[in-house]
Amino acid sequence: MFKETKTHEVTTDVVILTIKDAKLKVLLVKRAHEPFKGKWALPGGYVRLPETLDDAALRILKEKTNVQNIYLEQLYTFGDPLRHPNSRVITCAYFALIRSDDIVLSFEENTEITEVKWHPVDALPALAFDHKEIIEYSLKRTRERLEFCPIAFQLLPQKFTLTELQKAYELILMKKLDKRNFRKKFLSLAILKELDEYTKSGSKRPARLYSFDKITLDSKRGHFFS
Amino acid sequence: MFKETKTHEVTTDVVILTIKDAKLKVLLVKRAHEPFKGKWALPGGYVRLPETLDDAALRILKEKTNVQNIYLEQLYTFGDPLRHPNSRVITCAYFALIRSDDIVLSFEENTEITEVKWHPVDALPALAFDHKEIIEYSLKRTRERLEFCPIAFQLLPQKFTLTELQKAYELILMKKLDKRNFRKKFLSLAILKELDEYTKSGSKRPARLYSFDKITLDSKRGHFFS
DNA sequence: TGATTTAATTCTAAAATAAACAAAAAGCAT
DNA sequence: ATGCTTTTTGTTTATTTTAGAATTAAATCA
Numbered sequence: 001m002f003k004e005t006k007t008h009e010v011t012t013d014v015v016i017l018t019i020k021d022a023k024l025k026v027l028l029v030k031r032a033h034e035p036f037k038g039k040w041a042l043p044g045g046y047v048r049l050p051e052t053l054d055d056a057a058l059r060i061l062k063e064k065t066n067v068q069n070i071y072l073e074q075l076y077t078f079g080d081p082l083r084h085p086n087s088r089v090i091t092c093a094y095f096a097l098i099r100s101d102d103i104v105l106s107f108e109e110n111t112e113i114t115e116v117k118w119h120p121v122d123a124l125p126a127l128a129f130d131h132k133e134i135i136e137y138s139l140k141r142t143r144e145r146l147e148f149c150p151i152a153f154q155l156l157p158q159k160f161t162l163t164e165l166q167k168a169y170e171l172i173l174m175k176k177l178d179k180r181n182f183r184k185k186f187l188s189l190a191i192l193k194e195l196d197e198y199t200k201s202g203s204k205r206p207a208r209l210y211s212f213d214k215i216t217l218d219s220k221r222g223h224f225f226s
Numbered sequence: 227m228f229k230e231t232k233t234h235e236v237t238t239d240v241v242i243l244t245i246k247d248a249k250l251k252v253l254l255v256k257r258a259h260e261p262f263k264g265k266w267a268l269p270g271g272y273v274r275l276p277e278t279l280d281d282a283a284l285r286i287l288k289e290k291t292n293v294q295n296i297y298l299e300q301l302y303t304f305g306d307p308l309r310h311p312n313s314r315v316i317t318c319a320y321f322a323l324i325r326s327d328d329i330v331l332s333f334e335e336n337t338e339i340t341e342v343k344w345h346p347v348d349a350l351p352a353l354a355f356d357h358k359e360i361i362e363y364s365l366k367r368t369r370e371r372l373e374f375c376p377i378a379f380q381l382l383p384q385k386f387t388l389t390e391l392q393k394a395y396e397l398i399l400m401k402k403l404d405k406r407n408f409r410k411k412f413l414s415l416a417i418l419k420e421l422d423e424y425t426k427s428g429s430k431r432p433a434r435l436y437s438f439d440k441i442t443l444d445s446k447r448g449h450f451f452s
Numbered sequence: 453t454g455a456t457t458t459a460a461t462t463c464t465a466a467a468a469t470a471a472a473c474a475a476a477a478a479g480c481a482t
Numbered sequence: 483a484t485g486c487t488t489t490t491t492g493t494t495t496a497t498t499t500t501a502g503a504a505t506t507a508a509a510t511c512a
Contacts, residue, residue, distance in 0.1 A: 007275055008236040010305075010316055049233055049314055053305035077303040077318050079236075079279035088275055090236055092303050092316075163489080180491075181471065204488040205478040389460080407500065409461080430459045431507040 011091045012056045013044035013131065015075065015138035016065060018100035019155045023120045024171045025100070026135055027064060028127075029107065030115035035085050036128030040119065042135070044091065057094035064116060065103055071154040072096045073145075075138055083130045091129075095138040097154035142172055150191060153212040161199060161207035162186065237317045238282045239270035239357065241301065241364040242291060244326035245381045249346045250397045251326070252361055253290060254353075255333065256341040261311050262354030266345070268361070270317065283320035290342060291329055297380045298322045299371075301364055309356045317355075321364040323380035365398075372398055376417060379438040387425060387433035388412065 016027040028040040043064045047056040053074065062068055075093040083089065105116045119125065121139060124132065145151050152168040166182050186192060193213035198206035242253040254266040269290045273282040279300065288294055301319040309315065331342045345351065347365060350358060371377050378394040392408045412418060419439035424432035 008234060008273065010234040010236065047234065047305065047316075050307050052307065053303060053316070074302060076300060077279060079273065079318065081276050081278065090273075090279070090318075092305065161489090178471075178473090179489090180473080183490080184492095185470090201479060201488085203480045204486085205480090205490080207489055387460090404500075405460085406462085406502095411499090427459090427508060429509050430457085431461085431509085433460060 007088065009087060009089045010047045011044050011089055012047055012053060012060060013042040013091050013093050013134060014057050014060050014072075015042060015093065015095040015135055016061065017095065017097050017121075017138070017142065017155070018103075018118065019168055019171060020100045020118055022167065022171075024122075024139075025118040026121050026124075027105070028117060028119050028125075029064070029113045030117075031128060032112045032114045039128040040117075040125050040131075041128035042093075042131045043116075047092070053092050054094075057092075057096075061096055064105065064107060065098060066106060067098050067103060070096055070098050071151055073141075075134070075141060078130055078134060080130065091134075093134045093138070095141065097142070097151055099155055099157055101157060139172075146172055150186075150189070150212070159195060159197065159209040159211050161209060163207060165210075233314065235313060235315045236273045237270050237315055238273055238279060238286060239268040239317050239319050239360060240283050240286050240298075241268060241319065241321040241361055242287065243321065243323050243347075243364070243368065243381070244329075244344065245394055245397060246326045246344055248393065248397075250348075250365075251344040252347050252350075253331070254343060254345050254351075255290070255339045256343075257354060258338045258340045265354040266351050267354035268319075268357045269342075273318070279318050280320075283318075283322075287322055290331065290333060291324060292332060293324050293329060296322055296324050297377055299367075301360070301367055304356055304360060306356065317360075319360045319364070321367065323368070323377055325381055325383055327383060368398055376412075376415070376438070385421060385423065385435040385437050387435060389433060391436075 018025055018027070027043060029043050031037055031039055031041050043060050045056070045060055047053060051059070054072070057072055057074075058068070061070075061072065072094055073096075075095045077090060077092045079090040081088055083091075100118065105118075107113045107116050121135065124135065127135075142151075146169065152165060152172070155168050156164060162183050163179075165186065166177055166179065169182070170177055191213060192210045195209045195211060197209045199209065200206070244251055244253070253269060255269050257263055257265055257267050269286050271282070271286055273279060277285070280298070283298055283300075284294070287296075287298065298320055299322075301321045303316060303318045305316040307314055309317075326344065331344075333339045333342050347361065350361065353361075368377075372395065378391060378398070381394050382390060388409050389405075391412065392403055392405065395408070396403055417439060418436045421435045421437060423435045425435065426432070
């Protein structure tokens with residue numbers, strides 16, 4: 001049962017989601033080599049021998065976005081023998097939510113990547129491997145998570161308005177929400193800190209700013225404790 | 227990024243849960259060889275090159291219980307470099323719910339197993355590897371699932387009483403439920419078929435028998451469609 | 453046989469939660 | 483000052499959940 005057989009390759013791919021220009025977007029990299037040369041793919045790479053799966057995903061995330069300490073959850077492990085055209089590669093997929101301001105996309109020169117870019121999830125290009133399926137599943141999971149814990153705060157700046165928060169929910173859930181009920185529900189949860197600041201209204205009435213309060217997360221299992 | 231490196235071993239372990247003697251139990255096997263010789267462990271084995279992860283889990287399940295076509299869902303992939311004392315073994319864990327009547331436990335002779343047995347989840351022996359953690363996580367996941375879809379029907383015989391159904395819920399959720407409200411809720415879901423049969427009452431008033439109706443499942447993702 | 457016990461079942465009221473809905477307030481532009 | 487746009491707030495209604503009380507059917511016991 002536990003004899004020595006080295007047969008599979010194990011990678012991790014990370015679905016990194018953000019909100020940018022009022023759109024839900026995913027970070028993709030363009031592949032420099034075959035297979036799928038020139039195609040867009042999820043950032044990913046081999047899991048190294050001395051690191052945990054979580055650490056591998058965190059490393060990939062840091063390489064591409066230079067962010068740390070964010071919401072990162074194991075999504076699903078995809079192991080169809082035919083998902084990679086050349087060999088048997090099993091990938092343990094993760095997904096992360098980050099705020100895209102104050103983030104500079106980067107990748108090392110001479111790697112197997114020629115470009116890094118945000119893509120709207122509702123207009124994805126042709127993707128390498130089964131990465132389209134992975135992204136779609138991550139969206140489904142994100143929706144499920146959102147109904148339990150307010151992970152949307154990972155997508156927003158430190159200070160935000162309730163309208164911005166609602167917009168994030170609407171983008172992920174893909175449906176309109178009632179403004180009054182949304183506000184009422186969130187205020188009753190007592191996880192928002194009401195600030196004495198307001199938006200410097202470009203025009204229109206200024207909106208009060210809030211920040212999330214008392215939220216820590218166990219990114220390994222995707223559950224919150226407040 | 228996708229160079230050829232064969233470094234990890236990939237296994238699957240299956241948490242098989244059932245209800246037996248009014249207890250929630252998990253199927254364990256006793257290991258014949260090192261590491262953890264003589265210790266109890268989850269049934270598991272290597273993922274073969276031409277099979278999907280799901281197929282590997284189904285194969286393991288069939289080898290030990292000879293059941294097929296049941297609820298089987300990918301649980302989580304455990305990849306701590308130190309989880310196996312000898313080499314780097316990543317395991318993709320699954321969990322399954324089955325009814326234990328009309329099931330004969332079996333294992334092939336001359337394998338690495340000396341015994342197969344049901345163990346109450348609230349009184350587990352010392353387990354090999356990180357299998358205790360895997361079982362605990364499967365219980366947590368099962369509880370979460372139960373709040374959405376009635377997977378408890380996998381644990382019950384074809385015909386059952388509402389009290390038996392409730393007992394299954396109480397065992398998994400580890401809390402008492404209100405009899406009237408439990409009944410009301412389930413009947414309103416319209417997934418039960420009311421039979422014209424009753425328990426041959428050992429004593430007390432006979433209870434009506436029900437069967438589940440119109441339930442199919444997508445075991446790959448753990449979601450139901452009715 | 454009839455009273456008692458146990459569990460199943462039904463009915464109903466109260467409480468809590470979610471959904472639906474409209475009007476006033478604050479800044480900016482003209 | 484008026485009009486425009488966006489934020490902010492409260493009430494009512496429907497739905498779901500929880501809780502209380504009573505009835506029914508069979509088994510046991512006096």
